[in-house]
Every structure is written in structure tokens, then in C-alpha cells.
Amino acid sequence: MKRDNATYNSAYHDKHYDAERKEYVYKYPHAALTADCVIFGFDGKDLKILLIERGLEPYKGMWALPGGFMKVADPNGKPIDLTIEDTARRELKEETNLSGVYLRQFKVFSRYDRDPRERVVTVAFIALVGPDKYRKLQAETKADDDASNALWWNENALPPMAFDHAEIVKEAKEFLAEQIRIKPVAFNLLDDTFSMTELQNVYEAITGQSYDRRNFQRKAMQTGMLEERPAASLPSSPLTTDNVLFSSMPVEKSNISPRKRKKFFSFRSQPPTIDSDESEEGSIKDIFNY
Amino acid sequence: MKRDNATYNSAYHDKHYDAERKEYVYKYPHAALTADCVIFGFDGKDLKILLIERGLEPYKGMWALPGGFMKVADPNGKPIDLTIEDTARRELKEETNLSGVYLRQFKVFSRYDRDPRERVVTVAFIALVGPDKYRKLQAETKADDDASNALWWNENALPPMAFDHAEIVKEAKEFLAEQIRIKPVAFNLLDDTFSMTELQNVYEAITGQSYDRRNFQRKAMQTGMLEERPAASLPSSPLTTDNVLFSSMPVEKSNISPRKRKKFFSFRSQPPTIDSDESEEGSIKDIFNY
DNA sequence: CCAAAAGTGTTACCTTTACACCCATGA
DNA sequence: TCATGGGTGTAAAGGTAACACTTTTGG
Numbered sequence: 001m002k003r004d005n006a007t008y009n010s011a012y013h014d015k016h017y018d019a020e021r022k023e024y025v026y027k028y029p030h031a032a033l034t035a036d037c038v039i040f041g042f043d044g045k046d047l048k049i050l051l052i053e054r055g056l057e058p059y060k061g062m063w064a065l066p067g068g069f070m071k072v073a074d075p076n077g078k079p080i081d082l083t084i085e086d087t088a089r090r091e092l093k094e095e096t097n098l099s100g101v102y103l104r105q106f107k108v109f110s111r112y113d114r115d116p117r118e119r120v121v122t123v124a125f126i127a128l129v130g131p132d133k134y135r136k137l138q139a140e141t142k143a144d145d146d147a148s149n150a151l152w153w154n155e156n157a158l159p160p161m162a163f164d165h166a167e168i169v170k171e172a173k174e175f176l177a178e179q180i181r182i183k184p185v186a187f188n189l190l191d192d193t194f195s196m197t198e199l200q201n202v203y204e205a206i207t208g209q210s211y212d213r214r215n216f217q218r219k220a221m222q223t224g225m226l227e228e229r230p231a232a233s234l235p236s237s238p239l240t241t242d243n244v245l246f247s248s249m250p251v252e253k254s255n256i257s258p259r260k261r262k263k264f265f266s267f268r269s270q271p272p273t274i275d276s277d278e279s280e281e282g283s284i285k286d287i288f289n290y
Numbered sequence: 291m292k293r294d295n296a297t298y299n300s301a302y303h304d305k306h307y308d309a310e311r312k313e314y315v316y317k318y319p320h321a322a323l324t325a326d327c328v329i330f331g332f333d334g335k336d337l338k339i340l341l342i343e344r345g346l347e348p349y350k351g352m353w354a355l356p357g358g359f360m361k362v363a364d365p366n367g368k369p370i371d372l373t374i375e376d377t378a379r380r381e382l383k384e385e386t387n388l389s390g391v392y393l394r395q396f397k398v399f400s401r402y403d404r405d406p407r408e409r410v411v412t413v414a415f416i417a418l419v420g421p422d423k424y425r426k427l428q429a430e431t432k433a434d435d436d437a438s439n440a441l442w443w444n445e446n447a448l449p450p451m452a453f454d455h456a457e458i459v460k461e462a463k464e465f466l467a468e469q470i471r472i473k474p475v476a477f478n479l480l481d482d483t484f485s486m487t488e489l490q491n492v493y494e495a496i497t498g499q500s501y502d503r504r505n506f507q508r509k510a511m512q513t514g515m516l517e518e519r520p521a522a523s524l525p526s527s528p529l530t531t532d533n534v535l536f537s538s539m540p541v542e543k544s545n546i547s548p549r550k551r552k553k554f555f556s557f558r559s560q561p562p563t564i565d566s567d568e569s570e571e572g573s574i575k576d577i578f579n580y
Numbered sequence: 581c582c583a584a585a586a587g588t589g590t591t592a593c594c595t596t597t598a599c600a601c602c603c604a605t606g607a
Numbered sequence: 608t609c610a611t612g613g614g615t616g617t618a619a620a621g622g623t624a625a626c627a628c629t630t631t632t633g634g
Contacts, residue, residue: 012322012359013407018315025313029362030320032302033411069302070400072319072409081402084411105398108413110360112371117303119362121323121374123398181576182472197613209572214615215597216574222595223578261604262613282499284506285623286471286579288513487586504588505624512622551631552586575596 017077024073031110031119035088036067036165037103038172039096039127041134041152042189044198047205048134049158049169052095053149058116059162063153065169066095067122088125096137096150102128102188106175107168114164124168126176128188131198155205173206180206184225187267193229195264196220227268307367314363321400321409325378326357326455327393328462329386329417331424331442332479334488337495338424339448339459342385343439348406349452353443355459356385357412378415386427386440392418392478396465397458404454414458416466418478421488445495463496470496474515477557483519485554486510517558 014027039050051063070087073079082090085103092098103125110121129137134152141150153159158169179185186202200216203209220226304317329340341353358381363369372380374395382388393415400411419427424442431440443449448459469475476492490506493499510516 015408017319022317024316024319025308026316026320027313028359029307029314029367030316031323031360031362033321033323069318070321070411072321077319079402079409083402084398084400108374108395108398110374110413112369112373118305119369121360123400178472182468182579184578184580195613203577207572211572211574212598213613214599216577217614219574219577219596225578281624282497282501283623284501284509287493287506287509288474288515289472289576290474485586502624502626503586504626507587509623571597573596 017073019077022075022077024077029119031121032115033070033084034067034120034122035070035084035091035105035125036065036122036168037088037092037125037127038065038169039092039098039101039129040155040172040176040189041129041137042131042198042202042205043134043152044131045201045205047155047189047202048152049155050096050129050137050150050152051159051161053151054162055149062162063151063159063165064162065124065165066150067091068094084123085125088123088127092127097140098127098129098133098137101133102126102185107171109164109168111164122168124172126172128185130189130191132191177206177208184223184267190267193264193266195262199265225268226265229264229266307363309367312365312367314367319409321411322405323360323374324357324410324412325360325374325381325395325415326355326412326458327378327382327415327417328355328459329382329388329391329419330445330462330466330479331419331427332421332488332492332495333424333442334421335491335495337445337479337492338442339445340386340419340427340440340442341449341451343441344452345439352452353441353449353455354452355414355455356440357381358384374413375415378413378417382417387430388417388419388423388427391423392416392475397461399454399458401454412458414462416462418475420479420481420484422481467496467498474513474557480557483554483556485552489555515558516555519554519556 012028016025017023018025041048041050050066052066054060054062054064068087068091070084071080071082084105088103088105089099092101092103105123105125107124108121109124112119114120114122137150138152155173158166160166161169176185180203186199186206189202190198196217199220200211200213203216204211302318306315307313308315331338331340340356342356344350344352344354358377360374360377361370361372375393378393378395379389382391382393395413395415397414398411399414402409404410404412427440428442445463448456450456451459466475470493476489476496479492480488486507489510490501490503493506494501
């Protein structure tokens with residue numbers, strides 16, 4: 001059992017900044033670090049993934065995930081204190097103008113030959129975008145007609161992709177399918193206010209299963225995480241779009257409607273918690289799942 | 291919407307190997323990449339975590355997770371094709387002499403100041419070790435009496451740790467607790483043959499809950515993942531240890547024992563699959579869990 | 581011999597599933 | 608008016624939780 005990495009460990013950090021030539025010199029080679037985002041968008045019915053057309057070699061003209069390098073120092077060599085999450089957030093903003101969206105790292109991809117230029121290790125993220133922002137982004141990229149190089153693709157009909165991005169997308173979908181079973185992440189694919197059908201569509205799109213409408217609704221309400229939104233409090237969305245199948249923010253008809261109307265809900269992050277005491281013994285419902 | 295990272299992207303890869311000075315020169319600074327392992331060991335009753343006492347600054351004398359740098363090229367500058375997983379596996383072997391154990395990355399830690407020497411980003415892994423290897427390792431480190439710097443710690447009584455390793459361990463425990471609910475990872479904390487009590491102890495240690503013995507057993511068998519191991523086929527373990535509370539490999543008393551005896555099981559990775567047809571409609575049992 | 585572990589089954593309760601009809605809305 | 612979406616309840620089946628006594632094992 002040799003536990004002595006002394007030489008390697010100490011020497012590894014031999015490095016300096018050559019201020020004159022503006023270069024960084026290391027005793028040992030370093031891989032480059034990037035953040036790549038698999039952005040899932042929900043239009044009310046289907047799941048989409050946002051891809052960007054590459055304008056540069058390698059893989060010029062192919063589609064790729066938004067992403068970029070983690071910056072460790074500014075042009076003067078001064079260190080920058082941004083994490084890999086910050087990097088992902090920055091790329092989202094720069095490449096797609098998205099901000100305030102759910103963002104979560106899920107896996108590191110480090111195959112030796114995944115980038116032909118140099119050794120590049122990437123931290124892959126998923127981002128989740130609701131119908132509002134989905135349509136807003138779609139409208140923006142459409143307006144940007146000369147070089148509209150960002151596009152929402154149906155998650156089941158993706159184009160050939162650069163680097164190992166097809167593999168990253170595949171794993172992102174698996175990760176999302178796993179997460180939605182055990183955590184309330186679906187709400188990040190919805191607007192503040194949404195219909196039960198939209199919620200169900202999210203689940204069906206991600207899991208690939210279909211559910212009984214009534215049972216789904218009952219189960220969803222039983223979680224205590226949903227709050228029925230009074231019709232009067234529906235925010236009116238001035239946004240007009242072209243081909244919207246499921247409007248999540250219906251225009252209110254001067255809020256008089258004595259008849260039945262579609263119900264809307266919002267997500268209540270913490271359940272009413274009227275629970276009384278905690279028992280010592282836990283449920284074994286989930287044991288050996290999957 | 292500015293999607294043009296052209297300059298940055300192309301310039302980022304300016305780099306070369308100065309063969310004469312044996313140095314690596316980059317136009318942009320690169321972070322160092324490491325793999326750190328949270329090794330969970332199960333002694334038949336409790337969960338332990340393996341830590342290593344640092345022999346070098348920084349944090350000399352403190353306890354830390356086994357881990358090390360991803361090597362990107364050999365001393366002659368020739369590229370090495372090892373992934374971050376390979377790096378974790380290598381460190382496990384070098385620092386603890388463990389091999390063939392369950393290993394899985396779970397999160398990247400990239401805080402700016404997590405290493406005082408240079409910018410270091412780490413990919414954190416969990417490793418799972420069953421009682422056999424647990425005891426073997428404990429014996430080895432005990433024999434190594436002059437500088438035994440590797441130790442199993444009770445997961446609930448850990449010493450102060452170097453770097454941000456306390457945070458990494460905390461998240462590793464959360465990750466493991468999440469995983470065990472949805473995937474059959476518990477078997478990686480057990481030997482090939484184990485008792486039902488051991489299996490239950492794993493679940494109780496990780497989830498922090500207690501279960502009814504009979505219900506647990508029935509549920510476990512219903513999964514179809516367990517195979518009862520005939521007493522005759524019990525492998526005899528020549529390993530002798532000092533203070534073993536739950537021997538997972540009982541010494542056979544010349545395999546004659548007309549009376550009842552403790553049952554043992556092994557993990558059957560794929561259930562008998564005598565299932566007939568798949569229905570279109572899926573279960574909604576798991577919706578909104580957590 | 582004693583203490584602690586481990587084998588075993590049944591019942592009540594709760595959750596899940598399957599299923600049909602009517603009304604509202606918009607084309 | 609016709610097609611589609613969406614609101615609503617009940618009963619049967621299946622799964623979970625609670626529970627006690629006896630035998631075995633090891634000290």
C-alpha cells in the first residue's frame with residue numbers, strides 16, 4: 001500500500017503567470033474545464049431541447065449544446081472566483097439570454113478524445129424552462145433572422161451533434177426522468193400558473209408513460225404541493241405568440257363567467273405541514289425501487 | 291443576444307509544450323482537476339468512512355478524503371487517455387489498495403478558494419465497500435503500524451477535515467441516501483453472501499429509519515432480486531479478524547446441522563423476469579415523491 | 581441457562597387502479 | 608352542432624403496516 005504521493009502532489013502546483021508574454025506556465029499539463037447545458041423547454045405539450053449551430057471549427061455547422069469555458073483569471077492574470085455553476089449560468093445568459101432558470105449539474109464527461117483541440121473535461125448541466133420563457137426565446141431567435149443559430153428541437157428528433165453532445169443529451173434525459181420521479185422538479189418546466197393537463201403532459205413527456213387523468217389529478221393534489229389559483233388572480237399575459245397549442249396563461253374575459261371554467265394551479269414549495277408527530281419507524285415503500 | 295464567443299473560443303486553445311523546460315504553456319489559465327473519493331465501508335452493523343491523514347501541507351496532520359490529480363500527460367508530454375473515473379480508480383488502488391469496488395461520481399466542487407495552492411476543481415465520487423474488504427483493509431492499516439495514516443471513521447463521528455471535504459462527505463451521504471431509495475446499490479456494501487439482518491442494517495444506517503423486520507424481509511424477497519443461498523454452498527472464509535460483530539461468512543460447522551440455521555442470501559442482478567406483457571399505462575406511485 | 585437474534589403469518593387499513601358521464605368551449 | 612377538453616366519484620384489488628410467539632445461537 002503506497003500512500004505517498006508527496007513528490008507528485010507538491011510538484012503539481014509548480015506554476016506561474018508570465019506577465020510579459022501573458023501566458024500561464026505549468027509544470028504539469030492541465031485539462032480545460034467547460035460547462036455544457038442541456039436546456040429542456042416545455043411548450044405546454046412537448047419537451048424540447050435547445051441547440052446552437054456552431055459557427056467555428058471543429059464541427060462547424062453542426063449543432064451543439066450551449067456551453068463554454070470556465071474562466072479562472074481575467075486578462076491581467078487576476079483570479080476570478082466563479083464556480084462551474086456560475087460558468088453555466090453565464091453561458092446560458094450569453095448564448096440564450098436565459099436567466100433565473102433551474103440549473104443543476106448532473107455528470108462530468110472526461111473522455112480523452114472528446115475535443116480534438118485539447119484535453120477538455122466538461123461538467124454537464126440540465127436547465128429547465130417553462131412555456132413563457134420557451135416562447136419568448138423562440139420569438140427572439142426567430143426575429144434574429146440573419147444568423148438565427150439557436151433552435152428548439154423536439155427531444156425525440158435531434159440533429160447530429162458536435163463532440164460527444166449526443167451522449168450528454170441521452171444521459172441528461174435519463175437524469176431528468178430519474179429526478180422527476182423523486183423530486184418536484186416538474187414545476188421548473190412550467191410557469192407560475194399552470195393547468196393540471198400541462199403538469200400531466202410534463203410527466204408523460206419525461207417518463208414516456210401515460211396516466212389516467214383523474215388518478216393523476218387526485219394524486220397530485222394529495223401531495224399538498226399544489227395550490228388552486230383563484231381565477232381572479234390569474235396574471236394576464238400580454239405576450240402574443242403564433243402557434244401556441246396550450247396557452248398556460250389564458251386571457252381573462254373580463255373575469256365574469258358564471259359557468260365552469262378551467263382550473264389553474266401554482267406550486268407551493270412547502271406543504272401545509274399540519275402533520276403532527278414523527279414516528280420512529282419509516283416507510284419501506286421505496287425499498288429496492290428501480 | 292450575443293452568441294459570438296469566437297475570439298475566446300479559438301484563442302482559448304493556444305497552448306504548447308515547452309519540451310526543453312518541460313513545461314506546459316497556456317494562453318489562458320487552467321484549473322487543476324482532481325478526483326476525491328468518499329469511501330463508505332460496512333462492517334455488518336454500521337457505516338464507516340475511510341479517511342487519510344495528510345502528511346503534507348496544506349492541512350498537514352488533518353484528515354482528508356483519498357484523491358488525486360487527473361494526469362493528462364506522462365513525463366515526456368505524451369497524452370494519457372485516462373478519464374476522471376480512471377483517476378478515482380487509480381487513487382483508490384494507490385491510497386487504499388482497494389479495487390473492484392463500486393465507484394460513482396456524484397458532484398463537482400469548484401469553489402474558488404477550496405485549495406490554497408492553486409485553483410483546483412474536484413469531481414467527487416462515492417465508493418462502496420462490503421464487510422470482507424472492510425475488514426481486510428482495517429487489518430492492513432493496523433499492521434502498517436509505524437505510519438498508519440488510513441482509518442475507518444464512524445460516519446457520525448468524523449474528525450475535522452481538510453479543504454472542503456466535510457461538505458463533500460455531507461453531500462455524499464445525502465446522495466447515497468437518495469440512491470438507495472431508488473436503486474439496488476445496497477448490495478455493493480455487502481459481500482456476495484449476506485444475511486437479511488445485514489441488508490436491513492445497511493438500509494437503516496443509510497436512511498436513518500428503522501423497519502419492521504418481517505415487513506422488510508417480505509418486501510425484500512418480493513423484489514425478486516434476492517436469491518436464497520443454500521447452506522451447503524456457503525463459501526468458507528479463512529479470514530480471521532478480531533472484533534467482528536456480525537460475521538457475514540459464518541464458519542461452517544462441518545455442514546451438518548439438522549436444526550434450523552440462519553439463512554443467507556445473494557444478489558440476483560436481473561429478476562426472474564417471468565413478466566408477461568407491458569401495459570401502456572404506467573404507475574403513478576412515485577409522482578411528487580420526496 | 582439465559583439473553584439476544586432470527587424464523588414465521590394474519591389482519592386491518594390505506595393506496596392504487598380502473599372506469600363513465602356530463603358540461604364547457606371553440607371551431 | 609360536433610369534437611375535444613376537462614370536471615368529478617366509486618368500487619375492487621393490491622400493497623403496506625402493525626403485531627407475538629417460538630426456536631436457535633452463542634456466551
